[in-house]
Amino acid sequence: MSGVVGYIGDKNTVEVLVAGLHRIKGHDSAGVAVVNDQGVSAVKSLGKLENLEAKLAAQPVSGAVGIGHARWATHGVPNETNAHPHFDAADEIAIVHNGIIENYQELREALQQEGVTFRSQTDSETLVHLIRKYYTGDLFKAVQQALQGVKGAWALGVVCKNNPDVLVVARQGSPLVVGFGENEAFMGSDVSAIIKYTRDVVYLDHGQVCEIRCDGIKVEDLAGNAVTPEVIHVDWDDSAAEKDGFPHFMLKEIHQQPEVIRSTLRGRISDDGCSINLSDINISEEEIKACPRISIVACGTSWHAGMVGKYLIERFAKIPVELDLASEYRYRDPIVEENSIFIPVSQSGETADTMEAIRLAKSQGAKILAVVNTVGSSVARESHGVIYQQAGPEISIASTKAYTTQVTSFVLLTLWLAQIRGTMTQDQAKEMIEHLRTLPEKVQAVLENQDPIKALAGKPKYRDAQSAFFLGRDYNYPSALEGALKLKEVSYIHAEAYPGGEVKHGPIALVTNELMVVCVAPQGNIYDKMVSNIQAIKARAGLVISIATEGDDNIQAYSDDVLYIPECYEPFTPILVAIPLQLFAYYVATNRGCDVDQPRNLAKSVIVE
Numbered sequence: 001m002s003g004v005v006g007y008i009g010d011k012n013t014v015e016v017l018v019a020g021l022h023r024i025k026g027h028d029s030a031g032v033a034v035v036n037d038q039g040v041s042a043v044k045s046l047g048k049l050e051n052l053e054a055k056l057a058a059q060p061v062s063g064a065v066g067i068g069h070a071r072w073a074t075h076g077v078p079n080e081t082n083a084h085p086h087f088d089a090a091d092e093i094a095i096v097h098n099g100i101i102e103n104y105q106e107l108r109e110a111l112q113q114e115g116v117t118f119r120s121q122t123d124s125e126t127l128v129h130l131i132r133k134y135y136t137g138d139l140f141k142a143v144q145q146a147l148q149g150v151k152g153a154w155a156l157g158v159v160c161k162n163n164p165d166v167l168v169v170a171r172q173g174s175p176l177v178v179g180f181g182e183n184e185a186f187m188g189s190d191v192s193a194i195i196k197y198t199r200d201v202v203y204l205d206h207g208q209v210c211e212i213r214c215d216g217i218k219v220e221d222l223a224g225n226a227v228t229p230e231v232i233h234v235d236w237d238d239s240a241a242e243k244d245g246f247p248h249f250m251l252k253e254i255h256q257q258p259e260v261i262r263s264t265l266r267g268r269i270s271d272d273g274c275s276i277n278l279s280d281i282n283i284s285e286e287e288i289k290a291c292p293r294i295s296i297v298a299c300g301t302s303w304h305a306g307m308v309g310k311y312l313i314e315r316f317a318k319i320p321v322e323l324d325l326a327s328e329y330r331y332r333d334p335i336v337e338e339n340s341i342f343i344p345v346s347q348s349g350e351t352a353d354t355m356e357a358i359r360l361a362k363s364q365g366a367k368i369l370a371v372v373n374t375v376g377s378s379v380a381r382e383s384h385g386v387i388y389q390q391a392g393p394e395i396s397i398a399s400t401k402a403y404t405t406q407v408t409s410f411v412l413l414t415l416w417l418a419q420i421r422g423t424m425t426q427d428q429a430k431e432m433i434e435h436l437r438t439l440p441e442k443v444q445a446v447l448e449n450q451d452p453i454k455a456l457a458g459k460p461k462y463r464d465a466q467s468a469f470f471l472g473r474d475y476n477y478p479s480a481l482e483g484a485l486k487l488k489e490v491s492y493i494h495a496e497a498y499p500g501g502e503v504k505h506g507p508i509a510l511v512t513n514e515l516m517v518v519c520v521a522p523q524g525n526i527y528d529k530m531v532s533n534i535q536a537i538k539a540r541a542g543l544v545i546s547i548a549t550e551g552d553d554n555i556q557a558y559s560d561d562v563l564y565i566p567e568c569y570e571p572f573t574p575i576l577v578a579i580p581l582q583l584f585a586y587y588v589a590t591n592r593g594c595d596v597d598q599p600r601n602l603a604k605s606v607i608v609e
């Protein structure tokens, strides 16, 4: 999830581009390209935007049209070569791209066979060579034709030496907005990137290509059908625009989940929907077959995702999995069996405890296969293989989209392991994959029905609670842990999670008519047992909020309130129930006046032991 910007007009193009890039959160490198009398001039740099600004001050470039990019690496480590803009062989066409090209390997190989030399490891570079291939003087047409053979997601900006009065942009999946001024136009992956200059914007739709000139735009779909764009006036203030109109990054990131889960899945499911492709993760089939045990190690939310991973892998791939908190693993003299696989899970990829655990496991001969969000991070670099979550930068300290994409990554891994070890039939795998494909829409459905969650979080008995229990069983014990962590992090309400069956062994002594008890009870194998646990809480006057499956009216008899999720394949319920749990924590916290994006005492990356 990188960010793109573009400008055409009389202002100082580089200044406009850099101002736009400043609004894009979370990046590892940045670059700009402008069209001028010399051709297309570019400046790129690794790290913070200040590095790019320093370079631009030392080697200024100018032009009346330009594009810029802030990169969050997905393919290829962060370095200047992989930073955008990318160029064709003649250095005449430049592109910036946000998104993932699913079929880039095959496109790259085909282009290489035609004699094209690639300079970077990115999927994005494929696009510029394809555009060049179709370019005969009309940049708009070349982009349109090039994209017809491309699978994946893009917010794309293109400029060309021979078309100095044109900026071409295109969108599929990744957001892209075009803005208008007096004899000038802007482009950004986010309104916040251009709101300093304009509030009159057009949101491009999926599959549209747009030619931007100073005096107007032309929009068509990929097949060449003309589209009449609708101009919208945005009246957000500056800080709302940065958060895409949401009051906090946490809420913005909660709402990004359908999109980022799609990104996690992108390119992983075979066309026939029967198998999973993780062949790029650098662990061979032989290593998978020989593996006697998997060890999952992480901290906080990532550890909760790892617990769902354990349940999935043991159940479907039949490999024993042990799960550890990273800070415990390193001091308990763990036994690392020969040929075992060690899976660290980390959003930031910089967590000190997780890093130390990796070093220990590696020193004892384990193969390290990380689930990580941040490309080029320490965890990614230390690992033999990596599954990237593709959640994009997570700014809010309370992790939300990182969790659901970690769980989604474990679903993919489970299917892949089961496929290689032959522990699932093709029909079972196909069924699971069909359910997997429907997940983003189900997550979206929960997001669209959040009024009951908001209303619940406003009730004084919950908003002002001193203490809460979160209960769940099986796949949803980790959901309870994650729900409790979210609530305590952002609202400062004391919250504990237990497996539903464990409450009677002690914690039930704390149940009174003032204790809020959130019970995760979707339909599934363990549902009846969970209902018995809920009844035991209700019998002691606990304030029960149940999270149940739509149509389950039965549970209302034992609950003070019920929040519903759509019907869901049981192993994927942790992803779906995470959404009401996150929203409940968010709304309780905002009702209590807490600063949800910057909770007290917490840091986004915990880089100390």
Ligand code: M6R
Pocket (backbone or CB within 6 Å): 299, 300, 301, 302, 345, 346, 347, 348, 349, 350, 351, 354, 397, 398, 399, 400, 485, 489, 602, 604, 605, 606
């Ligand atoms: O970056 P990591 O995933 O390694 O971080 C692990 C934990 O520090 C993190 O999940 C933390 O618990 C979050 N604040 C949870 O919202």
